[in-house]
Amino acid sequence: VKSDHILNLFEDVEGTLPQDKDRMTTILRTFLDMDxxxxxxxxxxRRMGLFSRISDMENPFRLRKVEKTCHRLGITPDNVDEMVDQIMKRFI
Known part of the structure; x- marks a missing residue:
C-alpha cells in the first residue's frame, strides 16, 4: 500500500500487508478518534499542503495558519467536505 499524492488524506499510510496492517490502521484510528x-x-x-501526517499538527505555526484559514473561510466540521472540494478544484 502506497500513498503518494496530495489528494490522499493520509500520505503516511503505506506499507506491506499483512505485516504493516496495525501501523497503518493506527494512523486511521488516530484520525477517527479526534474530535x-x-x-x-x-x-x-492536508489539502493546503501544510500537513503530511497527523503529527504535523503539533507544529504550532502550521496549526495556527490552518486554524486561521478555517476561521477566515468559515470552514467547520459541518461544511468541511464541501469547502475542501472547492479547495481541491483550485488545486487540480
Missing part, C-alpha cells in the same frame, strides 16, 4: 473540529483542521491542513 470533529480537529479532524476538520487536519483535512484542511
Amino acid at each position: 470533529p473540529k480537529r479532524q476538520c483542521v487536519y483535512q484542511v491542513g
Whole structure:
C-alpha cells in the first residue's frame, strides 16, 4: 500500500500487508478518534499542503495558519467536505 499524492488524506499510510496492517490502521484510528473540529483542521491542513501526517499538527505555526484559514473561510466540521472540494478544484 502506497500513498503518494496530495489528494490522499493520509500520505503516511503505506506499507506491506499483512505485516504493516496495525501501523497503518493506527494512523486511521488516530484520525477517527479526534474530535470533529480537529479532524476538520487536519483535512484542511492536508489539502493546503501544510500537513503530511497527523503529527504535523503539533507544529504550532502550521496549526495556527490552518486554524486561521478555517476561521477566515468559515470552514467547520459541518461544511468541511464541501469547502475542501472547492479547495481541491483550485488545486487540480
